[in-house]
Amino acid sequence: MLIDNVWRAGRGNATRVIHNPANDEVIGTVALANATDLDSAVACAVSGFEVWRRTPAIERTRIMLGAADLLTQRADAIANVLTLEQGKPLAESRAEIAVSADIIRWAANEAQRIYGRIVPPRAAGVQQMVHKEPVGPVAAFTPWNFPIAQVARKVAPALASGCSLILKAAEETPASAAELVRAFVDAGLPAGVLSLVFGEPSEISQHLISHRAIRKITFTGSTPVGKQLAALAGTHMKRVTMELGGHAPVIVAADADVSKAARTLADAKFRNAGQICLSPTRMMVEQTVFDEFMETFVARIREIRVGDGRLEGSTMGPLANERRLKAMERLTDDAVSRGAVLTTGGTRIGASGNFFAPTVLTEPPKDSLVLNTEPFGPVAAVWRFADLDEAIAEANRLDYGLSAYAFTRTIRTANRLAHEVQAGTLWINQAAAAWPELPFGGVKDSGYGYEGGPESLEAYLQTKTVAISDV
Structure with missing residues (x-):
């Protein structure tokens, strides 16, 4: 000291x-x-x-x-x-x-x-x-x-x-x-x-x-x-x-650049193995572009190379401790038991070190742990929504209000989200960029x-x- x-x-x-x-x-x-x-x-x-x-x-x-x-x-x-x-x-x-x-x-x-x-x-x-x-x-x-x-x-x-x-x-x-x-x-x-x-x-x-x-x-x-x-x-x-803590909602509207949204979110979600308070965690995709989003999102995630951060080629390292491993297993098992689809990942990698596969849970029910507890790890939850009212209501449902994300090419939608999403910071059409000149903090x-x-x-x-x- x-x-x-x-x-x-x-x-x-x-x-x-x-x-x-x-x-x-x-x-x-x-x-x-x-x-x-x-x-x-x-x-x-x-x-x-x-x-x-x-x-x-x-x-x-x-x-x-x-x-x-x-x-x-x-x-x-x-x-x-x-x-x-x-x-x-x-x-x-x-x-x-x-x-x-x-x-x-x-x-x-x-x-x-x-x-x-x-x-x-x-x-x-x-x-x-x-x-x-x-x-x-x-x-x-x-x-x-x-x-x-x-x-x-x-x-x-x-x-x-x-x-x-x-x-x-x-x-x-x-x-x-x-x-x-x-x-x-x-x-x-x-x-x-x-x-x-x-x-x-x-x-x-x-x-x-x-x-x-x-x-x-x-x-x-x-x-x-x-x-x-x-x-x-x-x-x-x-x-x-x-x-x-945070549990950042993501709203991907049908008028978004869906491919860009999927790539951006895949990279942002698994940076630092998802151990980020502003990590995008609850991803809502408008139903008409859901399949398109998932195809690119999952393909991008499967390009991640999990390994020792000191080795060339590793793009995601281990979780910080064994507690996080157990937490990821608990979130995954709970969601699957309630009807979610395990699209990719969901398991520990290797017998030593705290490695966990990048995981996507599709259509988890609202009472699942992953939609109510901050994951703080490499687990993403994705489901579809029918209209913007539904997405905004879900974005604001939890008591968290640190960060939120949205993807849209319509200024009307962007302005509505800017006024109605309850979060300290809303990033639209981009990953988090917490520059030192910008205030960063939460609500609720x-x-x-x-x-x-x-x-x-x-x-x-x-x-x-x-x-x-x-x-």
């Missing part, structure tokens, strides 16, 4: 073994924090905040841009680490690092555009100002599916805003998060501004969220855990950003608050009104 810019073991010397998900081999250990470690991290975050909040924005920008450059320069070595512990193909690891550097650069430049304003007074001799100030030390919790990009989406806007941050990254993928943090340290980030800890998630969240010095919580993960953390933060009046049980865009910095700023009279 990193505390006060020093890499060290935990005070209790506790560790956890890390496995390669492609072959189950032990590849290392990660240090686990205890309460003493966390108190040290908080103390450093408090002192680091006092330094960083007074650091001129242009200097914050310089250091952050330096970190992005180091991340880019080290991309090949870091990609190998990322693939080794998370499983995704090297090409996807390199892409994640490139996106992370882009996120950091964008936020770094936004640091120089944090503006207050002057408000015209109602009397002579009075000056009224609105200041934007960093909220204070932040506790951030990130998942294993994008162990560098998800860290960047929290660290970058927090640092750009002038906050210090304690990062509790995923124990499954510690080295990837550490490499991003290392880039900031090597770029000259002052001691205490950024700390990295690992440990028992419930213990760390309880300790940090309850600590009076922590003023902001940001979490990416499952909806049930997010609700628990939000409730805990609420008892301490802590500001929160929650980027939670998919969370609240935004990462990306100017809104991402706003989450780490508080507003202060200052009125000065010369009398």
Whole structure:
């Protein structure tokens, strides 16, 4: 872990073994924090905040841009680490690092555009100002599916805003998060501004969220855990950003470019083995083009080459852990038992490693698990709809509202979907493109608050009104 810019073991010397998900081999250990470690991290975050909040924005920008450059320069070595512990193909690891550097650069430049304003007074001799100030030390919790990009989406806007941050990254993928943090340290980030800890998630969240010095919580993960953390933060009046689970609906209208829609969705669905919160999961295709869509969709999926992400030719790696394997088997068996057709896949691949075949379930009933539980894996559910009213109703049926997709060549249909589909982001005629300049966040049980865009910095700023009279 990193505390006060020093890499060290935990005070209790506790560790956890890390496995390669492609072959189950032990590849290392990660240090686990205890309460003493966390108190040290908080103390450093408090002192680091006092330094960083007074650091001129242009200097914050310089250091952050330096970190992005180091991340880019080290991309090949870091990609190998990322693939080794998370499983995704090297090409996807390199892409994640490139996106992370882009996120950091964008936020770094936004640091120089944090503006207050002057408000015209109602009397002579009075000056009224609105200041934007960093909220204070932040506790951030990130998942294993994008162990560098998800860290960047929290660290970058927090640092750009002038906050210090304690990062509790995923124990499954510690080295990837550490490499991003290392880039900031090597770029000259002052001691205490950024700390990295690992440990028992419930213990760390309880300790940090309850600590009076922590003023902001940001979490990416499952909806049930997010609700628990939000409730805990609420008892301490802590500001929160929650980027939670999704179950993204897809609407393919008859007037769409059906071939493009099928290819785009096949590629998007099985990226990172489907372990993406914004992955397209519930695919509704208008009945007149259903067969055409399925022919291209399934053919594209059968081109996927499942294997060790470090091997040339692999286009989909293993699932991150054995829990996900069991979850995919449970979703598939449940859907088939209820009448769904197993069009392709549906089985584990090999006896070692967490490989699962890309799976398509056709016409699952609405009460099946796969249509009500976020799959978070390489399982797609596809069925037909008769009219747009039916598709929109199904898209909005669940309590999730993170992402949604649609394919149509009619501006009238696109506009209707834009207004009626309940989601934080709707992508029309394209795969997800969560660029750093765009706000990304959910509605309903998919969370609240935004990462990306100017809104991402706003989450780490508080507003202060200052009125000065010369009398």
